Amino acid sequence: MLFNSLEFLIFFPVVAVIYYLIPDKIKYIWLLAASYYFYMQWNPVYVFLLLTSTVVTYTGALILERTVSTRGRKICLFLGLFINLSILGYFKYASFIMLYLGKALSVIGIHTAPFEKDILLPVGISFFTLQALGYLIDVYRKDIYAERNFLKYALFISFFPQLVAGPIERSKNLLKQLSEPHRFSFDNLREGMLIMLYGFFLKIVIADRVAVIVDAVYNESYGRPGFYIIFATILFSLQIYCDFYGYSTIAKGAALTIGVRLMDNFNAPYYSKSIKEFWRRWHISLSTWFRDYLYIPLGGNRKGRLRKYINIIIVFAVSGLWHGASVSFIVWGLLHGLYQVIEDVISSVKSFITARRKLSPGSELFSDRLAKLAVTLFLTAFAWLFFRAGSMSSARVLLEGIASDLNWTVLFNKSVYSLGVSEDYFHVLLISVALLAFIDRLKYRGINVTAAFFRQRWWFRALAEAGLLLFIILFGCYGSAYDVQQFIYFQF
């Protein structure tokens, strides 16, 4: 059941209305039932994986809490991690591992039959596995107490707004909220609906429209002018942002409608002036998860500069692998790791020179900020090429395409309108992106956009809300003329 489907538009209000009508004691049970129903819409059988992950980490946390010896606690944690990661590994990486194992063996003369089992990736498995593991590690570290009520814990793992593509919530934030019954609040309803509306705007007005051009170029890149590939790659940067940010925003709005506040997963990432800053603003729940549960346990920056760089590279390689079982995802992660290492080296050298020459750092000029912004955008877009290509061979074809034909005039002779989005819709897209850039700019400056919006006069709010809804209905990619586009992050 996709957020941008009619089924969800019926499912969600029914769940919310019943939630507020039923007695407080059973509210969380209702949400749990709704969440499992929501998950079962993809593949009912895979609900057992969700249940297994839940049971293993629930039981593991209870045992951890009662175990006194360090060794016992470590064994318990290891088992919890092992079982969960094995499930994730089998469903997500078995084909990938077997493929490369086969290749490696063939190098030394051992030929094996190709691994032909077609494993369907359970939707959301990467997200709920990390969320469950985060909880288990928190209990191991004694940061939180283990949850005694199994149903409440099961809801924490399966809460439908964020089940399939995050944000990957921490038990400290979500578990307590889900345990408490929430009374109807008009403010939550109105804010939640507005946030959802904005999420739909991002997804079906921008991301899905941009996807038409990106798919047209990437699916048939051979023989395309190089600037088309560059153009499509820049648009993919926009698409993946609006797609994933759109999902997270709808999830946040849906949760808020029933009184639950989810964390922000994005904070104007494309205004970042360095890759390091980008990762503080992009997929925040994942990057903080990796920081807290991988980077810091690896030693973080506490064990010297070289070790810090190695840790960064490891974390980003794992992050790439987490996104998908393909070398191109690993390359995408490694690129980001490498960017950060280089950034850190440059920054250190700059600091060293500044200190050595006793120069005053001074205030940053606009031109410097602009250059940094442009470089960051360029670097992220370059990495997205590998991400979108899906395989190294495709990435190579795309890079060769860029190198072989750099006739930039194709961008101005209106031939881009033959890629599936007409000139008129391009203008609509520009207006939409301008609105997104404006709102992101406000967020970047630390303004709480929603709060600021609700401080405005009633007529302004009414006009903006009704106008946004009409804009989505008018210009969104939905209905019989369009295929409902799955959210990109569902595949991870």
Next chain:
Amino acid sequence: MKKNVRNLAQLIPVILIFLAGCRLLDLLYVPEDEWHRILFHSYYTQERNIDQAFIGSSHILCDVEPLLLDEINGYNNFNMSSPQQRFDASYYLLKEMAGDHKLKHVYLECYYLCVTDHEIYDKNSDSVRVSDYIGDPDHFASSWQISYAMKPSLNSVAIQLHASDRDHMIENLIPFVRYREKLFDWEHISDNLSNFRPSSERGYSFHIDYEEPDGSPWYQEYHIKGDNSSNGRVFDSEKIFPKDRDLTRFGIGAKSRSYLCKSIEFCQKNNIPVTLFVSPVLDFQLLSTGDYDRYVTELKSLADGYGIECYDMNLIKREYLDIKRGEYYMDPEHLNTAGAEVYTEALWNVLSDSADNNMSKFYTTYSEKLAAEEPEIYGLYRMPVSGDLTHRDDGNPEIDMQYTIASNRDDMEYTVTNIVGDPASPSGRTEYIIQERNKNNTIVLPSDSHGTLRIESEYEGADLMLEVGY
């Protein structure tokens, strides 16, 4: 509580602005259909005295003349019909009429094209699937138009809610969404704006002019009480029809049957006599269906199940109705005014007579009728050779088209000549014989080729000849 009420009140301007925006966009994008506007204006101005309702698709509005019927039978007759009307809409319209008027008799027209299953291309699954007439997205618009033109009522809401499948639900509820492909079509918008006048100012009749292939003008007019008139005609060169039903394979669709049955049951429950009938079409169209008799039998047995009469006017003997000629038709499936006048009188003669008397006026089957009539070449029907519906409308010239000669004798031998170029100029055209005196009745030509096929036959001493453009 007070805060919640105040907050809820804040939603009112949002809803009002949204509705106003929708209305504005409807005005810009949704063209008002003249037929439905005039039909429902006429219906709502009837003084609760409609006696007889003729309900169905365009067959009713073209073929049955309500004003002529008023003169003949002295009742107030009303055609509650619209183009492509589906049986679910007919059912709710019947309920609406029965609620507003004391109906003395209901006549349901059962044109095979509007009730039978057929194959359609399904975009979602990228495959061909069998669909009922009601479930075919091509026919959603008919119910939308009806519901928009009706005054608000439970029945109009029911028609609207049943109009489409789940995929089209937003189009169903918000009319302008259906015209999103015309979002930047300024001509479409300016056309709609130029027509933006109060209904009363535009009047309640409508006239539109067309041109025949020979250049002669013809018209179509919409009048009150669901009457359409036209002086168009079907020339010999136009006797060609696409095969879009295969009645050998498919019968009445489940949904259509269900609503047809509901309509009959509703009438019987409310003591309103009900009769089924089928209006005539030209024979080359009927022959394109394959086994039309299968449909005749199916409909008849459905009527028998309810103990009601069912008359297929395609099966009537020539001495009672002789209109199977192009001069009586505006197109192969609809009568023109001349045809409708003759037909309306003959129809009423049948409908007002007893079932026993009517029995002798009809052939039992369509095959029986074909065999009983003089040998004749009716025309052609065509279908893509692959039979693959996915390619039917994509304009792909690679697909060959199969043309089948429609005649009433299986053992007829045909000489077929293809005439390419200007048929009026001997020097500017080329003729070549495709086959001579052969029982083969199918000709395959590239779908992007155009010309005229001359079909000749000598049968039992009669020389038959027809030239049809393709």
